[in-house]
Amino acid sequence: MDQIRELAMDILVDIDKKKGLSHLVLSDTLKNYQYLDKKDRAFLTRLCQGTIEYQIQLDYIIDQFSRTKAKKCKPVIRAILRMGVYQLKYMDHVPDSAVCNEAVKLAKKRGFRNLTGFVNGVLRTIARNMDQIVYPDMQKEPVKALSIRYSMPEWIIRYWLNDYDMQTVQTMLESFLTISPLTIRVQFTNGSKEELLQRFAEDQITAEDGSFMSEALKISKFDHLEDVKAFEEGRFQVQDESSMLVGRLADPKEGMFVIDVCSAPGGKSLHIADLMHGTGKVIARDLTEYKTDLIEENRERLSCSNVEVQAADALETDESMIGKADIVIADLPCSGLGIIGKKHDIKYNMTAEQMKELSKLQRRILEVVVNYLKDDGILMYSTCTISREENIGNVQWMQEHLQLEPIAFDSLMPEKLSVETAKDGYIQLLPGIHPCDGFFIAKMRKKRS
DSSP, X not given: OHHHHHHHHHHHHHHHHHOOOHHHHHHHHHXXXXXXOHHHHHHHHHHHHHHHHTHHHHHHHHHHHOSSOGGGSOHHHHHHHHHHHHXXXXXTTSOHHHHHHHHHHHHHXXXXXXXXXXXXXXXXXXXXXGGGOOOOOTTTOXXXXXXHHHTOOHHHHHHHHTTSOHHHXXXXXXXXTOOOOXXXXXXXXXXXXXXXXXXXXXXXXXXXXXXXXXXXXXXXXXXXXXXXXXXXXXXXXXXXXXXXXXXXXXXXXXXXXEEETTOTTOHHHHHHHHHTTTOSEEEEEESSHHHHHHHHXXXXXXXXXXXXXXXXXXXXXXXXXXXXXXEEEEEOOOOXXXXXXXXXXXXXXXXXXXXXXXXXXXXXXXXXXXXXXXXXXXXXXXXXXXXXXXXXXXXXXXXXXXXXXXXXXXXXXXXXXXOGGGGXXXXXXXXXTBSSOOEEEEEEEEOOO
């Protein structure tokens, strides 16, 4: 456990200093330490993810008992205190004495012998007084109370309260802190759902149906995804049901020509290729070699012969593609506020100013990619966020500026998912309200010239 806690501390310090993406830093570390016992890997994952997830709340607790506020502490000491408080509050199977002793060892090992008394004093005081901590009053300071309780920046809560009632916002906040199984999509061209379930049973992997998509499964009780035989064989792709819905609502027909302009890691492109039963062609594009490599890796694993991966800047018009596409998939760069439950550091790194800039970027891309559509061609616009500016605001803008009109898709919606606005050509899925990520989808048709 000494090594595990030290690894966790290194991950937290790295994220704190370099502002790296926590899921990538953790994933890279786990790949380098695959020899660790499954139980140790699970402890490391929970400790890192939980500490990041509850960072605002942990700092609030530390600040009540420390003469030096968390933000003013040295990065190593801040990481030690945060992970210590997380263990004290949320990991009941870890004795308080072990938490404090290991924290002191870490501080000493990293050259902060002079601060071991401070670390020990703060953590032991918190351990003794955890039940007496005073939190903001929900009636007097509702935004601050929600911020501390759910570890969400106040500006995001205020932003959502402009569009949704208090109960809806609280439900979303709760959902972000709920651990759920991994959602995958069956690649039907490589085998049936029944065959995949049989493989999972043989490998003692728990699997159950998704919430509303027929091609979805939720899996758990596995270690490395790369060690799952069915994954290596290309029988499934990791993908949330909200993302799968884009392909279903696009309603592609065999032989169609599809362009996915911001495709990485390729889930929607590969799904549409599967829905077209290996016919037609899907051009899966993204900006950098790193991103196109991710798409290519998944394309090869799933053996999608009707998918071609290309590096391309969505802001630059490709003259060779003008007027050729039956469908354009535009799942564009966004604030990502709908997937905070999976990528916790989004809430700490995003700002209201960045959201406005992203909305402008989305419109610049849309101005370019609409040209790739044939007359009556379909543009599927989607984001993984809960922002009016980036979502319904862009739909209204497209109608006014791009010769696009919304197309009703209520008849294409899964039986188990009902959203009233589907008849108006768009849906906003909310985490906790709907059984999936926060996601926006609009279906637009290019008017004839």
